Amino acid sequence: MSLTHAIMTSLLEKPCTGAELARRFDKSLGYFWQATHQQIYRELGKMELSGLIAAHGMPTARGQQRQFAVLAAGRSELASWCAQEGALRPIKDALLVRMRAAAVLGATGGDTVDILTEMRRHMLLHGEVLARYEAIEAHDFPAGSPRSAADELQLAVVRAGIAYENSWLAWCHQALAALEAG
Numbered sequence: 396m397s398l399t400h401a402i403m404t405s406l407l408e409k410p411c412t413g414a415e416l417a418r419r420f421d422k423s424l425g426y427f428w429q430a431t432h433q434q435i436y437r438e439l440g441k442m443e444l445s446g447l448i449a450a451h452g453m454p455t456a457r458g459q460q461r462q463f464a465v466l467a468a469g470r471s472e473l474a475s476w477c478a479q480e481g482a483l484r485p486i487k488d489a490l491l492v493r494m495r496a497a498a499v500l501g502a503t504g505g506d507t508v509d510i511l512t513e514m515r516r517h518m519l520l521h522g523e524v525l526a527r528y529e530a531i532e533a534h535d536f537p538a539g540s541p542r543s544a545a546d547e548l549q550l551a552v553v554r555a556g557i558a559y560e561n562s563w564l565a566w567c568h569q570a571l572a573a574l575e576a577g
Contacts, residue, residue, distance in 0.1 A: 398438045399447070401428045403465050403473045406448060410464035413439055426524070426556055439463060447472055490517050511574060518567045525560035528553055 401424045405416060416439070417432040430438075442448045447469035450461035465473070493510060500506040536542065536550045 397476075398428070398430050398434060399442055400473055400476050401430070402435065402438055402442065403447065403469050406463055406465045407470070407473070410462055412460045412462050414460075416463065426528075427552070442469070490514065511571065514567060514571055514574075518564060518571075521560050521563050521567070525557065525564065528556040528560060532557065 413436050417435050448463050450463050497508040497510040532553050
């Protein structure tokens, strides 16, 4: 996946300024595709030069803000990208590397590292993300409410986040129990 496609998805939902996009990104697609505000602004410039999006001025008290919208070429690119096969994304998690490092340190030199504290902290963080996903599901997709195909796709994305967090928390509980028992 590329940042370009994530940005176009967000802009198709609602054209906005770069600042608005960065804030919205943090609260939606940012759960699945991380980018700094600086990366988003850089990408917006590239996308505009490529003819995928256009910026229009909006008068404000401080001058002119630029609101971005997806052009026909951008819609076409996004549709083409959606139809392509995607690569499986490998796990990239610093906690797992820390755990591996703690194991190697203990096995090779007897150094013990308290990794359990960091694991418990991550459990709390993942629990908070799970609660946010569940709140989104309850608010945006109440049980029994009629849903369009687009709603069902968005709900499936939220439920993927819920499943991921539940799976991560189950693994962490199991790993902590084994480590604390051993």
